[in-house]
Amino acid sequence: MTADSAQAAPAAPAAVWKIRFSTLLWAGLLLLLVGSLPVLVGASWLILPVLLLAAAVLALPVAWMHRQQRRRHAWLRGCGAIFCLLCGALAMPVYYLAIATEARPAIVPTVTLTNGPRTLVLQGMQHVAMERFYKSVVYDLEQALADGYVLAYEGVARSDPQSDSWFDSTLGGGHDLGDNYRQLGKICGLGYQIDYMGPLVADAKARPQRHVTIDVDTRAMKQQYDGLMASDAAFAAAMQRRQRQAAKDSADDSADLWARVIEWQKSGSPGQVALAGTLCRGIMTELMRRANSHHVSEPLDAVVLDMRNRHLASALMADTRQKIYVTYGAAHLPGVIALLQQQPGWQLQSVKWMRTIAAPDAVSGTL
Structure with a gap:
């Protein structure tokens, strides 16, 4: 075995880990959105456009904070993330009560x-x-x-x-x-x-x-x-x-x-x-x-x-x-x-x- 082959593999670049984390984060947000849809649509489909409008407004400060970095699509990404979080926040209490009723009767x-x-x-x-x-x-x-x-x-x-x-x-x-x-x-x-x-x-x-x-x-x-x-x-x-x-x-x-x-x-x-x-x-x-x-x-x-x-x-x-x-x-x-x-x-x-x-x-x- 040569000295070069005995050396440890270099650590993954920070950019690679950032991409991986971002992918997992978006996957989690999408799962949260999909899981909340049965509750929200069951209550009223009008809830979705209302939450989307609220997310669009709340995403404006996110886009403003990133204006110096000139990050592309900062507002769009912020709007999508906040929309998923709002949907989840509204639906999770229903799931909690349903699970609690069964788990702690x-x-x-x-x-x-x-x-x-x-x-x-x-x-x-x-x-x-x-x-x-x-x-x-x-x-x-x-x-x-x-x-x-x-x-x-x-x-x-x-x-x-x-x-x-x-x-x-x-x-x-x-x-x-x-x-x-x-x-x-x-x-x-x-x-x-x-x-x-x-x-x-x-x-x-x-x-x-x-x-x-x-x-x-x-x-x-x-x-x-x-x-x-x-x-x-x-x-x-x-x-x-x-x-x-x-x-x-x-x-x-x-x-x-x-x-x-x-x-x-x-x-x-x-x-x-x-x-x-x-x-x-x-x-x-x-x-x-x-x-x-x-x-x-x-x-x-x-x-x-x-x-x-x-x-x-x-x-x-x-x-x-x-x-x-x-x-x-x-x-x-x-x-x-x-x-x-x-x-x-x-x-x-x-x-x-x-x-x-x-x-x-x-x-x-x-x-």
Whole structure:
């Protein structure tokens, strides 16, 4: 081997590495653009010319900064790069929410407690969820009936006009809560809990002794609310802020905006409906996960959760039936379980988790 051949190969020139880096950069930008097109075109093709115009304007400073170097096509290259980045920035949140919904799903528990002679099953519910979840719950409830359980349900009863009006305005935004849940379900591509309970409603009519509603009525909730307003200064201040914000939202036509969003979603193209559903499911999943992980509390929890948790736990302890299967909002379960475990002899037997949010099944075929 000669001395010359033993020498190391010279490093690649800086210009070659610059070309390679530029090629990879443009390849990445083009992939970002291609990946964003299904989302942007699905929403509206008008988004693309708007973003292109914005990119053209934003590229002007880029061209101005390179005027001294007299680089050819500096504005055109800057416009193309910024256009790709804008498209990606607008589409990536949609992809993030879609992936997060699948990778970190919203879940609710089914908890079984026993003291030996008696067994309680508490099924966490979500008022708006995917069809598969509700069908699974209904199957479990039908099986529970076959096994001799009594089914107990959540459901705030109507009482007098004044209390009912307070309930609708304070907790339902001036509308029936059921209608709100059903509208949200349509936007998200999900279902509303009550719409899947038909078989159980039929069984309740035929065998009412196997079904019971354990909840308070609107009068009891209003009395609790009024009592806290009179005795708890922090609660009263929080409610006053809430009322001011509601009045501000009403003055800003936020309710009309929400109505317009619903109408747009109803009349939108298939792509727009699918996009709205993806965003809605992703946001719901994130909100539920954060609420469950951080145990976020709201001032109204003293009325909506705590009071009803105490009522449910007391009713279950006073009931003498050996097997009771409870379906209640998942947010109630931690508080109710804690209250039940304070009673002598009651122990946690098992916990099962169920997924509540996913994209609707899309299957088709030919006959």
